[in-house]
Amino acid sequence: MKAEIISIGTELLLGEITDLNAAYLASQLPLLGLDLHFISTVGDNKIRLIETLDHAWKRSDIIITTGGLGPTEDDVTREAIAEFCHETISIDQSLVDQFKNLFRQFNMEMPESNIKQAAVIPSCQIIPNPRGTAPGWWVEKQGHVIISMPGPPSEMQLMWNNVIAPRIKEKYCSSVIISCTIKTFGLSEAKLGELTRSYLLHDNPSVGIYAKPDGIHLRVTAKAETEERAKSMVDKTVKELRQIAGEYIWGIDNDTLEGLISNIFISKNLSLATLEINTGGILANMITATAESTKFYKCGIVINHNRLRPDFGMNENVMMQYGDISQQTAKEAATAVKRRFNSSVGVGLIGVMENEAPDYKPGTIIIGIDDGNHNYSFQRIFPGNRTQIKQRAAVSALFELRKIML
Amino acid sequence: MKAEIISIGTELLLGEITDLNAAYLASQLPLLGLDLHFISTVGDNKIRLIETLDHAWKRSDIIITTGGLGPTEDDVTREAIAEFCHETISIDQSLVDQFKNLFRQFNMEMPESNIKQAAVIPSCQIIPNPRGTAPGWWVEKQGHVIISMPGPPSEMQLMWNNVIAPRIKEKYCSSVIISCTIKTFGLSEAKLGELTRSYLLHDNPSVGIYAKPDGIHLRVTAKAETEERAKSMVDKTVKELRQIAGEYIWGIDNDTLEGLISNIFISKNLSLATLEINTGGILANMITATAESTKFYKCGIVINHNRLRPDFGMNENVMMQYGDISQQTAKEAATAVKRRFNSSVGVGLIGVMENEAPDYKPGTIIIGIDDGNHNYSFQRIFPGNRTQIKQRAAVSALFELRKIML
Numbered sequence: 001m002k003a004e005i006i007s008i009g010t011e012l013l014l015g016e017i018t019d020l021n022a023a024y025l026a027s028q029l030p031l032l033g034l035d036l037h038f039i040s041t042v043g044d045n046k047i048r049l050i051e052t053l054d055h056a057w058k059r060s061d062i063i064i065t066t067g068g069l070g071p072t073e074d075d076v077t078r079e080a081i082a083e084f085c086h087e088t089i090s091i092d093q094s095l096v097d098q099f100k101n102l103f104r105q106f107n108m109e110m111p112e113s114n115i116k117q118a119a120v121i122p123s124c125q126i127i128p129n130p131r132g133t134a135p136g137w138w139v140e141k142q143g144h145v146i147i148s149m150p151g152p153p154s155e156m157q158l159m160w161n162n163v164i165a166p167r168i169k170e171k172y173c174s175s176v177i178i179s180c181t182i183k184t185f186g187l188s189e190a191k192l193g194e195l196t197r198s199y200l201l202h203d204n205p206s207v208g209i210y211a212k213p214d215g216i217h218l219r220v221t222a223k224a225e226t227e228e229r230a231k232s233m234v235d236k237t238v239k240e241l242r243q244i245a246g247e248y249i250w251g252i253d254n255d256t257l258e259g260l261i262s263n264i265f266i267s268k269n270l271s272l273a274t275l276e277i278n279t280g281g282i283l284a285n286m287i288t289a290t291a292e293s294t295k296f297y298k299c300g301i302v303i304n305h306n307r308l309r310p311d312f313g314m315n316e317n318v319m320m321q322y323g324d325i326s327q328q329t330a331k332e333a334a335t336a337v338k339r340r341f342n343s344s345v346g347v348g349l350i351g352v353m354e355n356e357a358p359d360y361k362p363g364t365i366i367i368g369i370d371d372g373n374h375n376y377s378f379q380r381i382f383p384g385n386r387t388q389i390k391q392r393a394a395v396s397a398l399f400e401l402r403k404i405m406l
Numbered sequence: 407m408k409a410e411i412i413s414i415g416t417e418l419l420l421g422e423i424t425d426l427n428a429a430y431l432a433s434q435l436p437l438l439g440l441d442l443h444f445i446s447t448v449g450d451n452k453i454r455l456i457e458t459l460d461h462a463w464k465r466s467d468i469i470i471t472t473g474g475l476g477p478t479e480d481d482v483t484r485e486a487i488a489e490f491c492h493e494t495i496s497i498d499q500s501l502v503d504q505f506k507n508l509f510r511q512f513n514m515e516m517p518e519s520n521i522k523q524a525a526v527i528p529s530c531q532i533i534p535n536p537r538g539t540a541p542g543w544w545v546e547k548q549g550h551v552i553i554s555m556p557g558p559p560s561e562m563q564l565m566w567n568n569v570i571a572p573r574i575k576e577k578y579c580s581s582v583i584i585s586c587t588i589k590t591f592g593l594s595e596a597k598l599g600e601l602t603r604s605y606l607l608h609d610n611p612s613v614g615i616y617a618k619p620d621g622i623h624l625r626v627t628a629k630a631e632t633e634e635r636a637k638s639m640v641d642k643t644v645k646e647l648r649q650i651a652g653e654y655i656w657g658i659d660n661d662t663l664e665g666l667i668s669n670i671f672i673s674k675n676l677s678l679a680t681l682e683i684n685t686g687g688i689l690a691n692m693i694t695a696t697a698e699s700t701k702f703y704k705c706g707i708v709i710n711h712n713r714l715r716p717d718f719g720m721n722e723n724v725m726m727q728y729g730d731i732s733q734q735t736a737k738e739a740a741t742a743v744k745r746r747f748n749s750s751v752g753v754g755l756i757g758v759m760e761n762e763a764p765d766y767k768p769g770t771i772i773i774g775i776d777d778g779n780h781n782y783s784f785q786r787i788f789p790g791n792r793t794q795i796k797q798r799a800a801v802s803a804l805f806e807l808r809k810i811m812l
Contacts (some may be wrong), residue, residue, distance in 0.1 A: 013442045014432025016614055018424060022447070027421025037454055039447035041428070048443055055461060190517040193478035200479050209478060210417050211558070219422070280694025281687030285709040288686025291760060291792060294710045302690040302706035304699075354697060361511070376647045381512050385537070385560070386697060 001172050003034040004051055004060035008067035008077055009151055010043035018155050021066040032168050033175045033223060034062065044068055049080040057084075057144060060137050062168065067151030069134035071113040074307045077148055078119045078137070085141055087121040095126065099133050127163050137163070143302065177223045178230040180238050183217035183255060184248040192216050195244050205237045214257055214395050215250070250399055257398040258289050264405045265296035270344035274391045274397075275301045275312065275337040277324070279351040282390040283397055298341045305356055325350055327356035327377040330368030338370050346370045347401060350391045353386055365393040367400050376404060407578055409440040410466035412458055414473035414483055415557055416434075416449040426559050427472040433616075434566065436627060438574050440468065441584050450474055455486040463550055470575065473557035475518040476542035483554055484525045484543065491547055493527040503530065532782035533569050537561045544573070583629045585635040587642050589661060590654040591621035591805045592786075598622050601650050613641045620663060620801050621656070640777050656805055662696050665803040670811045676750035681707045681718065681743040683730070685757040688796040689803055704747045711762055718742050731756055731763040733783035736774030744776050751809060752776045759792055759801045771799040773806050782810060 005026065007019045022039045029036045037059070042052045049068070056063045061268050068077030082089045095118035103110040120126065127136030127149070134150035136159050147164055149156045184192060189211045193200065196218065199207040205222035218241055222233035242249060251260055265272055276283050284300030287293050301312060305324040314329075314336040322328035333348025348368035352360040360366075367378040378400050382392045411432065414427045428445045435442045444465070455474070462469045473790060474483030479560045488495045494752075502525035509516040523539050524531060533542030533555070540556035542565050553570055555562045595617045599606065602624065605613040611628035624647055628639035648655060657666060671678055682689050690706030693699050707718060711730040720742040728734040739754025754774035758766045766772075773784040784806050788798045 012429075013432055013445065014436065014614065015429045016616060017429070018429040019427065022422065023418075023421045023424040025421070026419055037449060037451070038458070039419065041445035041447075045443070059457075065578060126791070188517070190477040190519050194517055194519055197479065208416055208420070208480070210422060211476075219420075229671070276699075280699070281690030281706055281708060284687030285691045288708070288796075289793065293686070294684075294712065297408070297710065298713050300687055300706075300708035302687060302694070302708065304703065306700065308418060308703050363512075383508075383512060384469075387695065388560070390694075 001033055001062060002060040003029050003064060003346055004056040005036065005039040006049075006056060006063060006065040007039065007041045008044065008065055009041075009050060010045075010074070012067075013039050013043045021151065021156055024153065024157060025064060025066070025160070028165065030177050030179065030221065032165065033080050033173050033177050034168070044074040044076055046076040046080045046083070049076065050084050053084045053146070054079065061144060062172070063144065063146045064164075065146065065148045066156050069117065069136075069148060071111070071117050071133065075116075078116075078121075081124075081137065081139060081146055081148065082119075082121045085121060085123060085139065085146075087123060089119045089121055092113060092118045092120045092126065095120075095135065102133065111220040127159055129155055129159060130162075131158060137353040138164075138167070164396045175225055176230045177220040177221060177225050178226045178227065178234050179219055180234050181253050182220070182238060182241055182245065182249055183212075183215055183251040184218070184245050185250055185395060186248045187216060187245070189216050192218070192245065192248075196241060199237065199241065205233050207237065207241070213391055215248075215399075218245070247403075250402060256289070257395060257402065258286050258293070260402055261287065261398055261405070262290050262292040262296065264402065265345075266292060268405075270405075271296050271298050272345050272347065273298045273300070273337045273341040273343040274347045274349065275303070275333040277303055277305050277329075277333060277348070277350040278353055278356065279349050279393045280389050283347070283349050283394040286394045286398065298343045299337075301337060305350070313340050322358075323357060325352060325366065326362075327366055327368070327379060330366040331370065331375045331377050332368070334368035334370035335375060338372070344372055345401075345405070347397055349393055349397045351389055353389060364388050364390070365396050367397045369397075369401055369404055373403055375401070407440055408466040408508050408744050409442050409468040409470060410462040410516075411442065411445045412469060412471040412623055413445065413447045413469055413786055414450065414455060414475065415447075416451075416480065417471075418447050419449045427555075427557065427562055430559065430563060431470060431472070431566070435481060435702065437583050437585050438571060438600060439579050439581055439629060440574070442451065450480040450482055452482045452486045455482065456490045458661050459486065459490045459552070461676075467550060467698055468578070469550065469552045471552065471554045471572075472562050474555045475523065475542075475554060477517070477523050477539065479747045481522070482525075484522075487530075487543065487545060487552055487554060488525075488527045491527060491529060491545065491552075493529060495525045495527055497521060498524045498526045501526075501541060506538065513764045533565055535561055536568075537564060542570070544570075581631060582636045583627060584633065584640050585625055585627040586640050587659050588624040588626070588644060588651065589618075589621055589657040590624070590651050591656055591801060592624060592654045593651070594620050598624070598651065603663075604678070605643065605647065611639045613643065614648070619797055621654075624651070625775060633700070653809075656808060663801060663808060664692050664699070667693065667804055668696045668698040668702065668806055670808065671751075672698060674811070676811075677702050677704050678751050678753065679704045679706065679743045679747040679749040680753045680755065681709070681739040681757040683711050683735075683739065683754070684759055684762065685755050685796050685799045689753070689755050689800040690806065692800045696707060704749045707743060711756070718761075719746050729763060731758060731766055731770075731772065733772055733774070733785060737773040737776065737783050738774070738808075740774035740776040744778070750778055751807075751811070753803055756800055757795055757802045759795060771795070771802050773799075773803045775803075775807055775810055778812055782806070800805060 224230035281302040334346040338346025352364040506731040630636035651751040742753040744752025
């Protein structure tokens with residue numbers, strides 16, 4: 001079945017708020033097996049909202065609107081739906097009484113304007129709103145459904161989860177959808193796209209490719225009549241993709257690099273210290289994104305290469321011989337910080353942001369890792385601005401660290 | 407003139423990413439005097455994209471699309487526009503050469519699939535993309551304009567600001583719109599909204615209020631026939647708002663806290679070192695967002711409060727007497743790091759993320775600043791999750807540091 005989302009509110013068209021409702025609903029619809037082909041955003045304007053409902057009606061079975069159910073003059077969602085359905089609005093006295101009771105609980109009198117929110121039309125069923133005075137509407141007509149929910153995300157999500165999603169599932173869901181996201185790092189989107197080209201053209205299971213700050217993700221989605229069947233379709237494709245992307249894969253679904261690192265260090269009872277040269281603490285910041293980091297992350301040093309010399313017990317000869325920016329210096333930084341803070345593992349990370357070193361292009365990243373047995377180094381180069389280079393430096397370091405620690 | 411935004415990408419319809427581009431563009435269009443009545447989101451599907459272009463064409467003068475310009479099979483924006491315009495795609499060899507050069511700089515061979523991104527049609531002008539291999543398109547036809555920009559927000563915003571917005575302004579803007587953004591920190595959005603309520607109801611100049619990671623912004627916009635008149639309207643309102651928000655204002659327009667700090671330290675020939683306790687390097691990361699940070703930022707230490715004791719020359723008696731988490735310890739951290747790295751100024755920052763200290767609620771932030779003459783401390787509390795608390799801790803520290811250094 002086809003679903004369509006309409007987000008209503010002039011504040012969305014002025015860029016005053018970001019539309020979180022559409023993204024939330026969009027993430028929920030696949031779980032119900034609904035196909036979402038369009039999201040529209042329209043202001044609090046009755047004529048344009050009717051036009052949008054009309055387009056949606058012609059191409060979708062289920063239309064889900066959020067917003068425009070408030071008590072003020074500019075909230076016109078109810079009026080627009082009524083007019084679109086050629087139905088007449090009346091006031092539901094039992095809803096008015098409920099509102100009055102609600103206000104009484106807070107020792108307030110109900111403002112006259114709230115009466116507007118008790119409006120109903122013959123084809124609508126009222127959906128209760130436990131968090132506010134904007135009830136939802138479920139309008140069934142000629143094989144289509146229009147579902148209207150309030151704009152505040154907490155009210156909308158509660159209504160969605162309590163009533164709307166279960167009702168849609170019961171009435172319309174025949175198939176099951178399952179998906180799995182494979183997270184990779186080290187291949188460009190274009191390269192991974194080339195390698196997985198035949199999969200990207202498939203329909204079911206379908207494979208999507210997404211560039212993210214932590215690498216390139218592949219999402220495999222399958223639709224089937226039973227959960228078992230959908231799962232086996234996903235599993236088969238994931239297995240094949242694993243053979244293609246192999247060593248570049250670092251996680252699946254909700255895995256994060258910092259979460260995986262945290263699990264490895266805690267389970268092995270190891271500790272970590274880092275020394276960042278020119279990357280300004282992005283690695284420390286990423287490692288400490290998890291609360292568990294307090295259990296294994298000992299200390300981070302953040303310094304610029306031109307301030308490096310006298311500190312932290314680094315062997316000056318190494319820097320003299322190979323330069324502040326070099327694989328040898330990254331290794332020395334890893335060893336020095338490991339020794340200085342008595343940690344099991346040390347990571348040295350060097351970023352070349354501009355023209356700090358004539359032999360290294362901007363975007364070069366050098367990683368040193370001392371795990372107590374061996375001292376590794378890696379070098380990569382990335383395009384991008386300062387913020388992007390920093391971000392990719394941290395991701396690179398965690399990606400290599402994870403591989404070594406396994 | 408009427409504008410319309412089309413956000414393109416199946417990942418938007420799957421709820422995998424939130425559409426930040428539409429919100430950004432929506433906030434920019436009023437500055438060009440363009441009315442935005444509709445935003446549509448559509449997947450990477452040629453037929454549905456053509457349908458969406460068709461609706462937009464019938465009701466709007468300027469159609470702005472983002473996304474779907476990548477090198478992979480599923481990127482179909484160029485093909486859809488070509489088909490919608492009944493034009494034939496050809497490959498621009500000079501663009502292919504540019505791409506090849508770009509890849510060569512990173513010692514890589516251009517994947518074949520990137521050739522797709524050099525596609526052009528007769529009515530399109532190419533808009534350069536300094537940050538990637540997805541050039542934009544500016545297609546003029548029958549009094550309408552279709553503008554296509556890449557989906558990654560940093561690429562899109564650069565293209566918008568460098569080329570698209572100035573060109574729209576030059577070609578289509580009869581009245582002059584001027585705006586000024588006032589950046590505040592320390593007041594809630596609701597409180598600042600209350601204080602500026604009468605301004606928020608105004609039409610011209612209009613005032614909008616926006617919650618951002620670096621505080622609450624007020625945007626004043628005026629429309630007039632001459633630049634002089636628009637400017638004087640903006641100036642008058644900004645002056646009045648300055649009296650209302652006073653000490654909470656830290657900057658205007660493109661100011662960033664890290665940029666202001668950088669200017670102050672460099673102009674006064676001072677240096678800075680930081681010691682972060684529980685905030686995981688977010689302050690170092692923010693300070694080093696500017697390339698100029700290399701000129702004044704000496705070093706950052708990132709540590710957890712439970713690892714604090716033996717290091718960095720902090721007076722253990724202070725920690726013993728007042729606790730690891732206390733205003734006195736923040737001051738001591740500032741002094742210790744200043745001394746250790748021989749910097750002009752030291753900042754100590756402590757974040758309470760969970761239940762590290764029974765007397766301090768999660769979200770508490772303690773800042774110590776030693777400027778060589780005096781040792782200051784500040785304490786605040788913020789709602790939010792770990793990431794938000796870290797972010798606000800860094801903003802708080804830079805906000806206070808700026809005030810002291812002035």
